[in-house]
Amino acid sequence: MEIFNHNSNIPFLGMRKYSIAIAVFLMLASIALIAVKGLNYGLDFTGGVSLVVDYAQPVQIADVRAALAKGGVAHPIVQSLGGTREVSIRLQTKDDPAALEAGGKVNLDRISSDVLAMLHAARPDATLKSRDFVSAEVGAELKSDGSVAAVFVILGIMGYLWIRFERRFAIAAVATEIHDVLVTLGILALVQREFDMTVLASVLAVIGYSINDKVVVFDRIRELFRLARKAEPEEILNRSINNTLSRTIITSLFTGITMSALFFFGGPAVHGFAVTMLIGILVGTLSSIFVASPILLWLGVSKKDLMPVTKENPELARRP
Amino acid sequence: MSDFPRWKYALVALVMLFGVIYALPNAFIPQPAVQVTANRGAAPIDASVQQKVAAALAAQHVSAGEVVVQGDHLLATFANTDVQRMGADAMKAALGDNYTVAFKLESTVPGWLRAIGARSMPLGLDLQGGVHFLMQVDQSDVLDKQENSYADDIRSLLRDKNIHYESVTRNAVRGQGIAVILRSADDRSKASDAIANAYSDLNLANGPSTGDRFVLTAVVKPDKLRSIARDTITQNLSTLRNRINALGVSEPLIQQQGENHIVVDLAGVQDPAEAKKLIGTVATLQYRPGIGQPGDPRAQEAAKTGNIPPDANLFYMRGTQVPVLVSKKIIVTGNELTNASSGVDTRNGSANVNVTLNASGAKKMLDFTTDNINKPMAVVYVETLYDTKMVNGKEVRTPKTTETVINDATIQGAFSNQFETNGLGSQKEASELALLLKGGAFAAPVDIVEERVIGPSLGKDNIDKGFNAVLLGLALVLLAAAIYYKLFGLVADIALFFNLVVLVAVMSLIGVTLTMPGIAGIVLTLGMAIDANVLICERVREELRNGSTPHAAIRAGYEKAWATILDANVTHLIAALALTTMGTGAIKGFGVTLMIGILTSLFTSVTLTHAFTALIHGHRKLKTLSV
Numbered sequence: 001m002e003i004f005n006h007n008s009n010i011p012f013l014g015m016r017k018y019s020i021a022i023a024v025f026l027m028l029a030s031i032a033l034i035a036v037k038g039l040n041y042g043l044d045f046t047g048g049v050s051l052v053v054d055y056a057q058p059v060q061i062a063d064v065r066a067a068l069a070k071g072g073v074a075h076p077i078v079q080s081l082g083g084t085r086e087v088s089i090r091l092q093t094k095d096d097p098a099a100l101e102a103g104g105k106v107n108l109d110r111i112s113s114d115v116l117a118m119l120h121a122a123r124p125d126a127t128l129k130s131r132d133f134v135s136a137e138v139g140a141e142l143k144s145d146g147s148v149a150a151v152f153v154i155l156g157i158m159g160y161l162w163i164r165f166e167r168r169f170a171i172a173a174v175a176t177e178i179h180d181v182l183v184t185l186g187i188l189a190l191v192q193r194e195f196d197m198t199v200l201a202s203v204l205a206v207i208g209y210s211i212n213d214k215v216v217v218f219d220r221i222r223e224l225f226r227l228a229r230k231a232e233p234e235e236i237l238n239r240s241i242n243n244t245l246s247r248t249i250i251t252s253l254f255t256g257i258t259m260s261a262l263f264f265f266g267g268p269a270v271h272g273f274a275v276t277m278l279i280g281i282l283v284g285t286l287s288s289i290f291v292a293s294p295i296l297l298w299l300g301v302s303k304k305d306l307m308p309v310t311k312e313n314p315e316l317a318r319r320p
Numbered sequence: 321m322s323d324f325p326r327w328k329y330a331l332v333a334l335v336m337l338f339g340v341i342y343a344l345p346n347a348f349i350p351q352p353a354v355q356v357t358a359n360r361g362a363a364p365i366d367a368s369v370q371q372k373v374a375a376a377l378a379a380q381h382v383s384a385g386e387v388v389v390q391g392d393h394l395l396a397t398f399a400n401t402d403v404q405r406m407g408a409d410a411m412k413a414a415l416g417d418n419y420t421v422a423f424k425l426e427s428t429v430p431g432w433l434r435a436i437g438a439r440s441m442p443l444g445l446d447l448q449g450g451v452h453f454l455m456q457v458d459q460s461d462v463l464d465k466q467e468n469s470y471a472d473d474i475r476s477l478l479r480d481k482n483i484h485y486e487s488v489t490r491n492a493v494r495g496q497g498i499a500v501i502l503r504s505a506d507d508r509s510k511a512s513d514a515i516a517n518a519y520s521d522l523n524l525a526n527g528p529s530t531g532d533r534f535v536l537t538a539v540v541k542p543d544k545l546r547s548i549a550r551d552t553i554t555q556n557l558s559t560l561r562n563r564i565n566a567l568g569v570s571e572p573l574i575q576q577q578g579e580n581h582i583v584v585d586l587a588g589v590q591d592p593a594e595a596k597k598l599i600g601t602v603a604t605l606q607y608r609p610g611i612g613q614p615g616d617p618r619a620q621e622a623a624k625t626g627n628i629p630p631d632a633n634l635f636y637m638r639g640t641q642v643p644v645l646v647s648k649k650i651i652v653t654g655n656e657l658t659n660a661s662s663g664v665d666t667r668n669g670s671a672n673v674n675v676t677l678n679a680s681g682a683k684k685m686l687d688f689t690t691d692n693i694n695k696p697m698a699v700v701y702v703e704t705l706y707d708t709k710m711v712n713g714k715e716v717r718t719p720k721t722t723e724t725v726i727n728d729a730t731i732q733g734a735f736s737n738q739f740e741t742n743g744l745g746s747q748k749e750a751s752e753l754a755l756l757l758k759g760g761a762f763a764a765p766v767d768i769v770e771e772r773v774i775g776p777s778l779g780k781d782n783i784d785k786g787f788n789a790v791l792l793g794l795a796l797v798l799l800a801a802a803i804y805y806k807l808f809g810l811v812a813d814i815a816l817f818f819n820l821v822v823l824v825a826v827m828s829l830i831g832v833t834l835t836m837p838g839i840a841g842i843v844l845t846l847g848m849a850i851d852a853n854v855l856i857c858e859r860v861r862e863e864l865r866n867g868s869t870p871h872a873a874i875r876a877g878y879e880k881a882w883a884t885i886l887d888a889n890v891t892h893l894i895a896a897l898a899l900t901t902m903g904t905g906a907i908k909g910f911g912v913t914l915m916i917g918i919l920t921s922l923f924t925s926v927t928l929t930h931a932f933t934a935l936i937h938g939h940r941k942l943k944t945l946s947v
Contacts (some may be wrong), residue, residue, distance in 0.1 A: 001804050005589045006865060052778065061748060067555065108771050119873060129778045141578075149898045156894040164887055198837050201899060205844060205914065208895030212851065212888045219884040232704040247858045251851045258793035258847030262840060264794055267785035269836040277844065 004246040012236045016294035019090030023291045030186020037189045042272075045143055047136030048092045049111050056125035058084035063122060071118030079194070081268040086129070087116065088268075090174045092098055108133040115119035150181065153207050153281050165218060166306060167297040176292040181212045184280045199272040206280030209255065213248060213288040220244050220295070222306050237293045245289070252285040324934035325904075332533040332931040335923065336818055341902035342825035345429040345440040351385065352404035353426035354395040354411060356419050369415070376414030382407045391702045397426055401776055402415050425590035430447055439826045442571070443587070444835030447783045450587040451595060455766040457580040462552050462764045463494055465653075466540065472649070474515060474538065481514050486533065497525065504692045504764065508534040512737035527649030533766055549580070552764045555655070557582060560766075564595070572834075579864045582766065584843070588776075596768070603655035607685070610696030610728045614644040635700060635725045644725050645792035646698045651688045656681025665742045671750035672742035690734040699741055786839035793843045794820060797850055807946035811932045812853035812925070821851045821915070821922040829878065837910035845917030852925035856881045860947050870942035878930055885926060893918050 012019075026117050043050040053064075061078050061208040068076045075088040085138040091111075112131045119126040153172055184206055188195060223232050256278060263274035337637050355371065358364050366389065369917040373396060374387050375588040396411070398404040404423065409829045412421045445452050467490050475488045478500075488503040500506045500515075503664035512524050515536075521544040527535030529701055529713070540548075555577055560582060564572045573585035586595055611629070612618050614637050621627070623643035632645045677685055689697075702723050727741050798816065798860060824843060832838070860877035868876060896918060899911025937945070 001806070002861075006861070030527045040940075052775075079362075108773070112773075129775045130773055132772040134771065136882075137415055137456075138769050145902050152901065153895045153898040156898065157891050159892055160894060164890075172808070197906050198910075200838065201837055201840075201910045204895060204899050205910075208892045208914070209848065211895065212848070215888045215891050216387060216855065217885055219887055223880075243862070244858075247854050248805065248859075251848075251854050254493045254797050254854070256849035257796045258843050261793035261796060262789045262843045265785060265837075266789035266840070266843070267782060270786070270789070270840045273837070273840045294456050 002243050002246075004105070004249070006246065008030060008242050008245065010242060010245075011238060013234050013242045016297065017292070020294050021291035023179055023287065026186070028043050030182045030189070033186045033189040037192065039189050039195040040115075040184065040192045041134060041139075042194040042199070043090055043134050043139075043198040044200075045132045045139040045195065047139045048090060049108065050132040050134075051089045051112055051115055052081065052129040052131070053087050053089060053116075053119060054127050055087070055123065057123075059087065059123065059126075061087065064089065064119065067119050067122035068115070070121070071114070072116070073115070086268070091115075106288055110209070113193065116225060139151075142200070146204075149204055150207070153159050153204060154178070157207075157211050159220075161215070165222060166301070168296055168301050169218050169304070172292050172295040172299060173211060173218070175295050176178075176214060176287050177211060179209055179291060180287055181207060182282065183283045184276065187283075188198045188262045188276065193275060194272060196272060198270060199276050202273040202276035202280070205277060206284060209277070209280060210284030210287065213284050214292045216247060217241060217244050217288055217292060221293070221301070225301075225303045225306045226308070228303065230269060233301055237297055237301075241289055243294055248285060248288055250282050256281050270284075324930060328927060329931055332746070335822060335928070338823035339818055339825045340438070341433070342438045342708045342829050344428070345427075345433055345438045345822045346454060346824055346828060348428040348430070348440065348476060349442070350401075350425040350427050351397045353395055353397045353424045353921070354400050354404060354408045355410060355422045356396075356415065357422070358419055363387060363391060363418075365389055365419075369394055369419075372414055373411055373629075376410045377407055380406065380410040382410055389932050395424070395426060399510060411645070424571075425588070430870040435947040437829070438832070439828060441824070441832060443779075443783070444833045444838070445772070445774050445779070446587050446836045447779050447786070447834060448587055449779035450585060450773040451585075451589045452770070453584040453595075453768050454770035454775070456768065456769045457553060457556055457582060457585065458765045459549050459552055459580060460494055460546060463545070464538075466548060467494070467498060469650075470519065470538065470540065470697040474498060474500060475520065477514060477518055478511060480508070483511050483514065485511065487641060491537075493564045495540075495545075497522075497537050500538065502536060503532050503535045505529070505534055506530040508536050512536055512841070544946045553580065553582070556764060556766060560584060569595075581769075596771075603808050604702045605657065606653050606702060607651045608697040608698050609647040609649055609651065609688070609692065611645040611647055613696065614728050619643040619645045623875055629705060629869065633723070635698075635723050637725050637728070644698065644728055646728075650696070651678060652681045652685050656684075662747065663664065663740075664747070665740070668742075670742055672740045673750050674738070674740045677737045677739075679737075685739070686734060686736035689736075693731055693733060695731055696728050697731050698725050700724070701726045737838065782836050787838060790820075790839060790843055790846070794846055797846060801850060801853065805853075805947055807936070808857045808860065808933070809855075809947075810927075812850060812857070813928050815853065815924040815929045816846060816880050817852055818928060819921050820846060822920045822924060823913075823917050826920060829912065831907060832912055832916070835906060835909045837906045838913045839909045841913030841917065845914060848892070849917065849921030849925055852881070852885045855884055855888075856926070856929065857947055860945065864945060870937065870945045873945060874933055874937060878926070884925065889918055889922055 018217070059226055061080055064078045067075065068078070068089070068091075073091055073093070079088050079090075080086070081088050108131055111133075112128055116126065116128055154177055157177070158174045160172045161173050181203060184203060188199070220243055221237055224236045224240055224243075229235060258280065259274045259277045262270055263278065266274060348742075356369070358369075363369070369386055370389050373394060374384075377384050377387070377396070382400070382403060384403075385399065387394065388398045388443065389921070390508075394405060399405050408421050408423060427434075427440065433439075445619050458697060471488050471490050478485050478488070484503055484507060486503060488498060488500050490498050502511055508526065508529075508597070512526075515522060515538060516524055519538075521541050522538040523541050524536050525539070529535060557574060557576060560574050561572075563583065564574060564586070568588045569589055571587065573587075574581065575583055577583045584595075589595060611632050619634070620643060622632075622645060629645065631648055633648055633666065635644055635646055636642065637644055657675060660673050660675050662671065662673050662928055664670070700723050702721060729742070755924070763916050794816070798813045801812050801816070803809065805812060820842070823842065827834070827838075856877050858880045859874050863873035863876045893915060896911050896915040900910055900915060902911065
């Protein structure tokens with residue numbers, strides 16, 4: 001079975017002005033979104049207390065909020081965790097002043113029993129499934145660790161591509177990588193999905209996934225340059241994208257299928273992970289096709305940069 | 321003919337066999353069990369204990385699977401966690417305090433598998449429920465102590481060597497060392513030599529000298545500071561281990577994370593209160609010279625006026641709040657204590673704690689007690705709490721130390737490594753204190769900065785959902801590949817299946833803890849492992865289109881795809897590696913899974929499929945390929 005016409009020759013490079021313009025716009029929009037709306041950081045980053053409460057009968061989020069407001073909790077974040085019977089409640093420790101111990105220590109047991117009492121006042125069928133407390137310091141540390149890891153990934157990949165390919169490929173890959181991460185984060189900021197530790201892991205995995213995609217195209221570009229007698233860069237790049245198009249899309253589909261399975265059946269714990277991955281796969285696939293190669297063309301990739309270095313005998317290499 | 325070498329077939333067969341065997345233990349679901357161990361001093365576990373347990377369970381109508389004695393402990397298995405809880409309660413009630421009753425998941429992996437080192441993956445807390453703590457170790461306290469003790473040592477050294485000094489004081493800024501002020505340049509160089517000889521861990525430098533004040537600064541070397549920090553963590557880890565062992569949790573996870581964090585994961589524990597009480601209490605003992613008796617006029621006056629002698633601290637007796645003056649000099653700290661046990665004082669029948677010190681503590685204690693018979697010695701109990709305040713919108717934590725004197729007794733005679741502390745309120749207090757002391761004191765205060773309690777039902781939910789997601793993701797990709805690439809798709813399917821098997825086998829063998837992010841990593845690996853096969857199949861198709869014969873197409877397909885697969889996987893590996901460097905457990909688990917997955921998929925997607933392809937097509941003349 002084949003979905004794609006193997007002789008396709010879509011002029012992707014011909015659209016480069018538009019595709020790059022769109023990519024730049026998306027990046028700027030993402031930066032603006034992250035700056036204005038901000039990421040909806042989860043408990044792992046903000047610190048505070050998080051409780052997961054299970055109800056025997058379906059419950060309205062508004063009712064849970066009302067019950068908490070009645071109990072005196074100022075700004076709880078109440079979210080439904082897939083289904084109508086499970087809710088997650090997040091609050092800052094200062095929202096429940098009664099539970100702060102004399103020494104300023106956070107008493108998670110006290111907070112959770114307080115909150116449960118408030119919920120029970122409204123609905124007796126609430127039970128506590130899990131409770132978390134994270135201090136703000138740990139959250140801040142995670143943020144900086146995450147940024148360091150992202151920089152490490154990007155530099156590591158750049159170094160490898162520089163050695164295995166050439167400088168221009170490394171730069172093009174990293175530029176596209178940054179685009180992918182920014183746009184993924186931008187979409188997360190737009191839909192205000194909770195950004196927790198698993199989502200951070202997912203963003204880092206998106207980098208890994210998307211670089212995979214780019215390397216496949218780059219590999220083909222190198223191969224075609226080496227094979228071609230008359231190497232017109234634009235044509236070579238276009239042919240490379242078209243040649244690998246089927247693979248790019250099929251792999252994205254396959255990975256997308258597994259991530260959808262994770263999204264629909266993996267439960268709330270991995271929801272954020274799967275969604276981020278799906279966004280990342282889409283962005284990464286599109287940027288492999290529309291963004292990476294135009295950058296490469298502008299950087300001025302050419303046949304002679306990619307020929308294997310022949311040191312031993314230049315005389316021999318010149319023979320037909 | 322196939323050009324696939326024989327040894328590679330053998331390798332593929334071996335890896336497949338390895339995968340199946342070492343992944344197999346995960347198919348045996350562990351059974352909820354309760355483990356009973358005897359505390360020190362209690363009668364060992366034997367048939368009588370076994371009968372007692374069996375009788376207790378029968379009396380409470382709790383049906384146990386089996387109750388057996390295994391070496392030094394007793395194990396009772398139960399059908400599910402509810403029965404397990406009821407069983408544990410019944411057993412606790414019947415056995416009393418002399419035995420530790422702990423929840424456990426008993427492996428049901430057959431002996432022959434265990435004999436070859438095959439075991440199932442341990443489950444993370446998010447998959448089985450339990451309590452997770454992240455603790456921060458406050459190193460500044462240790463540095464304070466260290467600098468103070470160097471200052472003391474320098475003073476006595478200079479006195480011994482008869483070098484006159486004006487003062488030896490610790491710099492007010494922590495880590496800035498000790499300032500020794502001498503009266504002449506000659507004295508300074510003598511002091512410098514003496515200190516350098518005696519304490520090689522100090523960096524000495526001459527400070528500014530004005531008139532007859534010659535300053536010598538001694539700063540602890542960075543190497544030494546690092547080793548102190550390392551020792552502090554190590555000691556805190558072992559202290560935690562001891563304390564948690566006393567709690568009776570089977571297989572607790574206690575490890576260092578980052579530079580000064582410690583993670584404690586207690587699987588199966590649902591009520592963290594007791595654990596927190598033990599973990600959270602930062603208690604150390606200090607033996608210090610006492611000044612007068614508790615409540616004597618000097619102490620009373622100091623308490624009233626606030627005029628405390630410069631070399632003393634004003635504390636209160638624990639419980640009674642009677643003021644007492646205690647010297648600032650510390651003779652021995654809890655760090656030098658090796659054992660403590662509670663008992664009864666034979667003379668007056670009150671509760672006491674018998675204490676054993678290590679060699680350095682013993683020497684200091686002997687020196688002190690020899691010179692100070694009939695003088696008081698106070699035992700100061702130091703508890704540390706943390707105060708969290710908001711300053712300029714930021715959380716600032718300041719340690720708050722409460723010091724109480726639990727005992728201020730007259731030294732009856734010189735002693736060194738063995739002595740007793742008496743005057744404790746009750747037998748219960750004595751045993752509690754002994755437990756804390758025996759657990760060892762923390763070298764530095766710890767503070768819980770993260771706490772998670774995961775209910776067992778949530779764990780069960782997660783594992784079911786994770787399992788479904790893996791199976792469904794796998795099934796869908798298998799189906800899609802078979803439809804799209806026909807026979808080559810089926811071969812890729814075999815590879816993908818074995819990728820899962822080998823991945824699970826490797827994770828089990830090296831003991832990676834399975835968590836929800838880890839499961840996400842497995843699913844992602846499955847989705848991405850097929851990429852190598854997509855690359856190969858697309859290449860083979862291309863070669864066929866270009867007019868290659870089927871055999872040539874297979875050979876060229878694998879050859880040409882290999883370079884691409886390698887580049888793509890190495891870059892992906894770099895990303896996975898970065899994930900594993902993240903300190904946090906959840907992300908680390910994901911990264912490790914991803915990394916192992918990339919490596920196993922390289923083998924299964926390329927070598928394994930090549931072997932199968934060669935086996936299927938090798939000896940036949942082919943007109944077409946099913947790809």
